[in-house]
Amino acid sequence: MKKILLVEDDPNLGLLLQDYLQLKGKFDVTLCKDGDEGLKAFTKQAYDLVILDVMMPKKDGFTLGKDIRKVNAQVPIIFATAKAMIEDKTQAFNLGGDDYITKPFRIEELLLRINALLKRAEQSDKKEDNSPSQFKLGSYNFDYTTQLITRGDAIQKLSTKEAELLRLLCLKRNEVLTREEALLNIWHDDNYFNGRSMDVFLSKIRKYLKDDPAVEIINVHGRGYKLLIN
Numbered sequence: 001m002k003k004i005l006l007v008e009d010d011p012n013l014g015l016l017l018q019d020y021l022q023l024k025g026k027f028d029v030t031l032c033k034d035g036d037e038g039l040k041a042f043t044k045q046a047y048d049l050v051i052l053d054v055m056m057p058k059k060d061g062f063t064l065g066k067d068i069r070k071v072n073a074q075v076p077i078i079f080a081t082a083k084a085m086i087e088d089k090t091q092a093f094n095l096g097g098d099d100y101i102t103k104p105f106r107i108e109e110l111l112l113r114i115n116a117l118l119k120r121a122e123q124s125d126k127k128e129d130n131s132p133s134q135f136k137l138g139s140y141n142f143d144y145t146t147q148l149i150t151r152g153d154a155i156q157k158l159s160t161k162e163a164e165l166l167r168l169l170c171l172k173r174n175e176v177l178t179r180e181e182a183l184l185n186i187w188h189d190d191n192y193f194n195g196r197s198m199d200v201f202l203s204k205i206r207k208y209l210k211d212d213p214a215v216e217i218i219n220v221h222g223r224g225y226k227l228l229i230n
Contacts (some may be wrong), residue, residue, distance in 0.1 A: 002048040002118060004029045007038035007064065008080075009056045017051075025114065037057025039067050047075060047119070049114060052156050054081035054088070062095055069096040073147050073160055076117040076171070093197045096159045120188065135170040138215040138229055142166060149208050156208045161186055162201050169205075169217065169227040178224035 004027045008014035011033065018029045029049075032038040036058045043049070050068060054061035065077055079092040082103040092100045099113050133144040141150045147163040149156040158166065164186045167176055183190035184197060202217065202225065209215045214230040 001026065001028045003027070003046065004114070005032070005038065005042055005047045005050045006030065007032045007035065007051070007056065007061065008053045009033055010053070011163040017107065017110070021114070022213065025111050027114075032122065037055050038047075038064055038144075042068055043071060049076045049078070049118060051078045051080060051110075051114075054079055055077065057194050062091060065092075065095045065097060069159070071161075074121070076121055078113060078117070079109075089193065090197065090200070093161065094159070096161065098160075116188070132171075135167075137170070137209065137227075138212040140209060140212060140215065142170065151211065158205075158208075159201075161197075165201050166205050167200065169225065170218055173229065176224050176226050180224075182224065 014031050018031045021027045021029050034043050035056050052061035076098040078099045080101050081099050089100050135142045144167045147158040180190050187194040214227045218226050
């Protein structure tokens with residue numbers, strides 16, 4: 001049985017979601033009422049997925065998500081909030097969130113998103129078994145498993161999506177990685193918003209690799225991107 005951590009400060013909604021997911025989804029759901037309680041629960045046992053309300057007392061969902069990513073870079077995170085602004089969605093994904101759902105939402109939709117993320121996580125685990133996880137990029141070393149770029153004594157920690165994107169570029173080294181391929185592999189949807197998010201991650205990756213002129217990520221007009229290593 002998959003374990004889910006649900007952090008929701010509305011007691012009525014929290015209990016409703018917990019009961020539904022345990023009955024319909026057949027999940028083991030731990031319910032916490034605020035961010036501090038949620039972080040304590042997360043550090044005590046392993047979870048397969050986390051659902052975080054954004055507007056909470058003591059520790060908001062974004063801060064909690066950031067703290068969780070320090071402990072576990074892989075666990076899928078869904079942010080749930082009444083806000084629908086593009087800035088909040090961007091922040092959710094930049095913090096390493098895997099999905100974002102706006103209140104009010106249908107519980108059936110949340111269940112579909114949970115199942116999709118868990119399926120993706122299982123497929124990702126299978127792919128990792130058959131693909132290289134360490135790459136030499138000029139004077140840099142990139143370890144996909146630990147999500148670290150190292151160069152001498154310098155260490156750069158990547159977010160989950162940054163690591164996934166850089167890994168795809170490494171696997172297609174000196175070849176074109178199309179935008180559609182990257183978006184469908186990582187976000188599973190090539191819509192405009194996801195494309196904007198990917199551009200942000202690419203800019204960050206370029207900064208991480210900027211000190212070695214032999215390593216370059218170029219835009220291929222109308223197609224995508226290419227990782228060049230001279």
